[in-house]
Amino acid sequence: MCRSLLLIGGCPVSAVITIDALVKKFGGVTALNEISLEIEQGELFGLLGPNGAGKTTLISILATILKQTSGTAMVCGRNIEREQAKVRKCIGIVFQDPSLDEDLTGEENLDFHGRLYGLAAAVRLKRIDEVLELVDLKDRKDYLVKTYSGGMRRRLEIARGLMHMPQVLFLDEPTLGLDPQTRRKIWTYIGNLKEVFGTTIILTTHYMDEADQLCSRIAIIDSGRIVALDTPQRLKARLGGELLELEVSPPQEKFADELVAMEGVQDVALENGRILLTVNHGEAIIPRVFQAAQTFGVAITSVSMRKPNLEDVFIELTGKEIRESEVAEPTERMRILMLRRRR
Amino acid sequence: MISTIYTLWLREMKKFVRNKSRLVGSMAFPLLFLVVLGTGFSGFFQYRSGVSYAQFIGPGIIGMTLLFSSMFGGLSVLWDRQFGFLKEILVAPVSRVSIMAGKTIGTVTTSMIKGCLLLAALAIAGLVRVDLFGMLAALVFMFVISAAFVALGIAAAALMSDPHGFQLIMNFLIMPVFFLSGALFPLEGIPQWLSILTKINPLTYGIDGMRFALGGPYEFSPVLDLAILMVFSVVATLVGAFLFERMPA
Numbered sequence: 001m002c003r004s005l006l007l008i009g010g011c012p013v014s015a016v017i018t019i020d021a022l023v024k025k026f027g028g029v030t031a032l033n034e035i036s037l038e039i040e041q042g043e044l045f046g047l048l049g050p051n052g053a054g055k056t057t058l059i060s061i062l063a064t065i066l067k068q069t070s071g072t073a074m075v076c077g078r079n080i081e082r083e084q085a086k087v088r089k090c091i092g093i094v095f096q097d098p099s100l101d102e103d104l105t106g107e108e109n110l111d112f113h114g115r116l117y118g119l120a121a122a123v124r125l126k127r128i129d130e131v132l133e134l135v136d137l138k139d140r141k142d143y144l145v146k147t148y149s150g151g152m153r154r155r156l157e158i159a160r161g162l163m164h165m166p167q168v169l170f171l172d173e174p175t176l177g178l179d180p181q182t183r184r185k186i187w188t189y190i191g192n193l194k195e196v197f198g199t200t201i202i203l204t205t206h207y208m209d210e211a212d213q214l215c216s217r218i219a220i221i222d223s224g225r226i227v228a229l230d231t232p233q234r235l236k237a238r239l240g241g242e243l244l245e246l247e248v249s250p251p252q253e254k255f256a257d258e259l260v261a262m263e264g265v266q267d268v269a270l271e272n273g274r275i276l277l278t279v280n281h282g283e284a285i286i287p288r289v290f291q292a293a294q295t296f297g298v299a300i301t302s303v304s305m306r307k308p309n310l311e312d313v314f315i316e317l318t319g320k321e322i323r324e325s326e327v328a329e330p331t332e333r334m335r336i337l338m339l340r341r342r343r
Numbered sequence: 344m345i346s347t348i349y350t351l352w353l354r355e356m357k358k359f360v361r362n363k364s365r366l367v368g369s370m371a372f373p374l375l376f377l378v379v380l381g382t383g384f385s386g387f388f389q390y391r392s393g394v395s396y397a398q399f400i401g402p403g404i405i406g407m408t409l410l411f412s413s414m415f416g417g418l419s420v421l422w423d424r425q426f427g428f429l430k431e432i433l434v435a436p437v438s439r440v441s442i443m444a445g446k447t448i449g450t451v452t453t454s455m456i457k458g459c460l461l462l463a464a465l466a467i468a469g470l471v472r473v474d475l476f477g478m479l480a481a482l483v484f485m486f487v488i489s490a491a492f493v494a495l496g497i498a499a500a501a502l503m504s505d506p507h508g509f510q511l512i513m514n515f516l517i518m519p520v521f522f523l524s525g526a527l528f529p530l531e532g533i534p535q536w537l538s539i540l541t542k543i544n545p546l547t548y549g550i551d552g553m554r555f556a557l558g559g560p561y562e563f564s565p566v567l568d569l570a571i572l573m574v575f576s577v578v579a580t581l582v583g584a585f586l587f588e589r590m591p592a
Binding site: 060063065084085086093095100103115116117118160 | 353
């Protein structure tokens with residue numbers, strides 16, 4: 001299973017998920033294209049990609065609620081096909097869409113879960129207390145979920161996923177449709193999980209900042225393939241230097257061609273009429289760019305410099321902007337709207 | 344297995360007890376039927392001597408309540424799916440058969456509570472005969488009617504991809520089953536085509552059995568009623584379990 005790792009000194013016993021050439025096809029559409037991956041005990045692992053990249057499909061297969069077309073995977077040392085019940089016992093999952101019973105209270109939702117997972121009464125009580133403490137919902141436990149805000153529901157779902165002390169917790173887009181403040185709060189809770197329980201967490205997201213902030217390792221998925229797999233720092237380091245973004249008067253293309261030859265400029269790209277430069281020592285290059293503009297006869301109307309973020313890595317790797325695909329998919333947009341309305 | 348069934352049963356009970364307005368709503372409709380139809384048609388109604396229309400439709404109204412409540416209970420799988428809670432249940436390390444059993448027993452319990460409340464109302468109004476054997480027989484019939492239609496509801500829900508099909512089920516399954524069951528009119532002397540339709544309807548036998556149990560004018564042998572109903576109930580449960588097993592999460 002872990003041939004690649006054998007080379008660097010033995011098969012680690014700590015691999016909690018091993019995915020081997022997993023393929024999923026829906027009719028003629030390939031949702032997952034030979035995904036192979038290992039996730040270690042205690043990792044906070046991010047699956048990053050646009051909607052429709054295959055993140056949820058991958059999680060559904062690992063959680064045994066969807067059957068793969070070919071390939072295998074082991075979760076907690078159990079085969080996802082042959083040992084379904086054992087896999088289910090060792091994982092917790094927070095679905096992308098809401099999955100609470102709104103007519104029950106927060107505590108009753110947790111109790112229901114504990115019973116389904118076969119926890120004894122005493123253990124159930126203790127766990128309910130612990131997980132509610134973790135997500136700060138103790139004072140609301142006797143209220144019907146109907147009365148909860150979107151962020152509280154999400155927190156309750158995370159708490160529920162932890163009720164049966166799973167070794168692995170899947171979080172499928174845990175902050176989708178939440179306001180920025182609530183998102184940050186949820187991040188704190190997710191961070192705490194790892195600290196307090198040492199749970200291995202697999203998180204999917206299409207928010208770059210979320211993956212960057214939380215994850216120790218990230219797999220970027222696009223069209224059912226892993227296009228990159230590394231720590232966020234190393235992924236960003238791939239682009240190197242800084243990014244200069246220029247707004248210039250036409251002809252931008254000709255001016256961009258001019259800049260390619262400039263010393264210290266690694267890469268030049270045109271995006272929506274703006275010029276993007278990947279550079280080393282940006283502060284030294286800016287004056288030279290202005291000089292070149294004057295000589296060339298174009299006017300620079302705006303300039304900004306920043307460190308590359310994961311979004312830039314993503315664009316570099318896939319050639320698309322993750323935000324575009326987010327907006328382009330009308331069903332997704334509708335779903336987010338629906339979620340908001342319900343909350 | 345048992346604890347899973349109990350867990351799902353407990354959920355149905357909690358929701359039932361909590362939702363008093365729904366209980367009032369589901370009792371108001373049959374009582375309205377009973378009072379308005381029972382009074383309005385009483386002048387026209389001529390059947391076996393000494394049977395008033397209110398007496399005649401009493402067991403039919405209980406049957407109606409069981410039919411509606413049980414089918415809706417089975418179909419509530421659809422709402423669980425719509426609100427995502429079904430996923431939470433289906434990803435748990437428990438078998439689907441035990442999930443269906445829990446849902447069924449839970450819904451049968453709530454349906455029978457409604458049926459018994461109606462039965463009490465009928466008894467207080469003096470519209471049914473009250474004796475121990477009759478009451479026990481009525482409970483048995485209520486149980487089998489309810490179990491059959493919960494299973495049918497679950498089967499229908501498993502075949503539907505979204506709750507929009509609910510109206511379809513309502514108009515093409517629940518209402519015809521109710522109207523063609525002899526709940527509202529005697530089966531004696533009706534035209535051939537109508538007679539055939541009523542005889543292939545399992546609810547007909549349930550209501551006929553209830554009439555037997557409650558001292559009303561019954562048509563068939565109560566043993567035949569029970570046998571047909573039980574066969575239907577078992578088949579519906581097997582079909583429901585089969586379809587539910589294959590239902591995508």
